[in-house]
Amino acid sequence: MFVSFEPDAAETVVFEFEGQKISAPRGASVAAALLASGRPSLRATPVSGAPRGPFCMMGACFDCLVQIDGVTVQACMTSVADGLVVQQVPRTMSETQSDHMNGDGGFVEHVK
Amino acid sequence: MSNKVFDIAVIGAGPAGMSAALEAEKHGASVVLLDEQSQPGGQIYRNVLTATRRQFTTLGSDYAKGAALAKPFLESAVMHLAGVSVWQVTQGGHIGFSKDGKADQIRARHIIVATGATERPVPIPGWTLPGVLTAGAAQILLKSGGFAAPSAVLVGAGPLLYLVAAQMVAAGSPPKALVETQTQKNLRAALEHLGGALRGWRYLLKGIGLIAQLKRAGVQRYSAATEIEISGSDCAEAVSFKAKGRHHRIEAETFLVHLGVVPNTQITRSLRLEHRYDDTQRCFKPISDAYGHTSSNAISIAGDSAGIGGAVVAALSGRIAALGALQKLEMIAETTRDEVARPLLLKREKELSIRPFLDTAYAPPEEILRPADGTIICRCEEVTAGDIRRFAVLGCKGPNQAKAFGRSGMGPCQGRFCGLTVTEILAKETGQSQDETGAFRIRTPLKPVTLGELAAYEAE
Numbered sequence: 001m002f003v004s005f006e007p008d009a010a011e012t013v014v015f016e017f018e019g020q021k022i023s024a025p026r027g028a029s030v031a032a033a034l035l036a037s038g039r040p041s042l043r044a045t046p047v048s049g050a051p052r053g054p055f056c057m058m059g060a061c062f063d064c065l066v067q068i069d070g071v072t073v074q075a076c077m078t079s080v081a082d083g084l085v086v087q088q089v090p091r092t093m094s095e096t097q098s099d100h101m102n103g104d105g106g107f108v109e110h111v112k
Numbered sequence: 113m114s115n116k117v118f119d120i121a122v123i124g125a126g127p128a129g130m131s132a133a134l135e136a137e138k139h140g141a142s143v144v145l146l147d148e149q150s151q152p153g154g155q156i157y158r159n160v161l162t163a164t165r166r167q168f169t170t171l172g173s174d175y176a177k178g179a180a181l182a183k184p185f186l187e188s189a190v191m192h193l194a195g196v197s198v199w200q201v202t203q204g205g206h207i208g209f210s211k212d213g214k215a216d217q218i219r220a221r222h223i224i225v226a227t228g229a230t231e232r233p234v235p236i237p238g239w240t241l242p243g244v245l246t247a248g249a250a251q252i253l254l255k256s257g258g259f260a261a262p263s264a265v266l267v268g269a270g271p272l273l274y275l276v277a278a279q280m281v282a283a284g285s286p287p288k289a290l291v292e293t294q295t296q297k298n299l300r301a302a303l304e305h306l307g308g309a310l311r312g313w314r315y316l317l318k319g320i321g322l323i324a325q326l327k328r329a330g331v332q333r334y335s336a337a338t339e340i341e342i343s344g345s346d347c348a349e350a351v352s353f354k355a356k357g358r359h360h361r362i363e364a365e366t367f368l369v370h371l372g373v374v375p376n377t378q379i380t381r382s383l384r385l386e387h388r389y390d391d392t393q394r395c396f397k398p399i400s401d402a403y404g405h406t407s408s409n410a411i412s413i414a415g416d417s418a419g420i421g422g423a424v425v426a427a428l429s430g431r432i433a434a435l436g437a438l439q440k441l442e443m444i445a446e447t448t449r450d451e452v453a454r455p456l457l458l459k460r461e462k463e464l465s466i467r468p469f470l471d472t473a474y475a476p477p478e479e480i481l482r483p484a485d486g487t488i489i490c491r492c493e494e495v496t497a498g499d500i501r502r503f504a505v506l507g508c509k510g511p512n513q514a515k516a517f518g519r520s521g522m523g524p525c526q527g528r529f530c531g532l533t534v535t536e537i538l539a540k541e542t543g544q545s546q547d548e549t550g551a552f553r554i555r556t557p558l559k560p561v562t563l564g565e566l567a568a569y570e571a572e
């Protein structure tokens with residue numbers, strides 16, 4: 001569990017993750033804000049459904065994937081902003097709108 | 113962007129990139145620098161221009177030094193493209209990138225790659241569980257946002273492990289314990305390099321100071337730990353290991369793993385530059401000469417992406433690589449290059465003298481370099497070490513074949529966190545050297561880019 005060692009240092013913004021309002025210091029990444037809100041786990045892997053969360057915090061590992069406006073992005077490379085709506089990445093294609101694809105061993109979509 | 117062709121494009125705004133850009137600009141070159149972050153500094157000096165006083169006292173004086181580089185860089189005439197993600201670099205000097213959801217391209221006569229390092233993979237059972245992060249990640253959280261995890265357990269080896277632990281103490285959230293892998297045998301082997309270590313006495317002194325700081329703070333340390341395993345159901349809950357013949361189990365919410373850093377070779381690999389395996393640093397490095405020239409005429413490399421040397425070495429290498437590039441472009445004479453570079457080269461050699469000692473003392477242990485069969489080594493595709501060994505039995509000779517056998521390296525991280533492990537395991541199983549075994553072939557796009565971004569760009 002990560003906590004801010006300077007809770008009053010920066011102004012805060014309020015964003016949304018899976019329908020819940022979360023406040024975070026302006027300038028923080030979505031991944032940092034979610035870690036600090038006590039959410040180390042952000043998604044389930046497409047292969048086995050294992051839980052995953054931020055690991056490298058520098059855009060290299062692609063474990064902290066979330067969805068913003070339907071596009072999969074790295075939470076550690078995205079800054080929080082007032083009113084930003086963040087959602088979990090669906091585990092497989094079958095959880096999204098594509099009925100014609102079966103969801104076994106789905107993949108992370110880079111492209112929508 | 114406009115059709116302007118820059119003299120030099122630099123990729124990465126860490127100490128190497130900023131120094132290279134400043135040096136090139138000083139000699140009259142037109143320079144563009146592309147970087148992923150909104151502010152210059154790279155990972156080592158991340159956020160240095162907006163850090164609070166509390167962050168400076170927490171992170172220490174070496175971090176604060178970054179401002180002396182970042183400030184002049186921002187004030188210079190160098191064109192700073194911040195917040196961009198570079199997804200293509202070509203031998204012809206084209207760099208394709210995305211910024212604010214738009215794809216774009218620039219061209220330069222010479223490219224200096226200064227993309228720094230990434231954490232060496234630490235494949236131990238449970239390293240994929242939420243709550244397990246790299247030590248570098250913990251440092252990034254301290255630097256940007258001022259977040260620290262109280263009572264974390266640090267696992268692994270290397271100078272950065274002590275630095276992060278000491279910074280966490282300074283942040284008022286000391287770690288619960290350090291579970292270290294280095295052994296007496298590592299240390300004895302390192303003593304062969306004591307001469308170099310003494311030349312780099314400042315580094316030694318800093319390390320000794322950090323360890324003393326941890327002792328004063330009462331942080332429990334275990335060394336020569338083996339059979340390290342992190343366990344938990346939905347999140348990491350405990351680490352168990354063996355040290356001095358006894359089994360231990362420590363419960364925590366946050367675990368920070370680290371076994372040193374390795375060159376980030378994504379761009380140099382994608383350019384098909386020649387690389388060589390470094391036996392001491394246990395990683396691949398692009399082959400480069402003193403001036404950072406690579407196997408391609410138009411590409412130079414500087415800083416940790418050329419081989420791990422740390423921030424001071426990176427800054428010197430950046431300047432040296434810029435001088436080399438300027439001479440190649442015939443913008444300065446060879447005599448000028450040599451004259452300006454001479455003191456920099458000497459200083460760099462002195463700063464590097466500590467490295468063999470550190471690399472040997474904190475060498476990654478065999479049981480993590482080539483983990484037991486059940487351990488996941490490819491985080492994205494959940495491929496285990498045992499899977500790779502089975503591929504070898506079936507006749508798989510190298511990492512690129514391993515992709516076809518079982519998808520390792522084909523996930524979104526593009527092999528950044530499994531490449532070295534796949535090479536190490538296959539080398540051992542096939543009886544080849546790491547160079548013979550090779551590494552993943554890296555292809556464009558180096559970072560995700562949407563079809564929409566590309567289509568909009570092509571339409572212009």
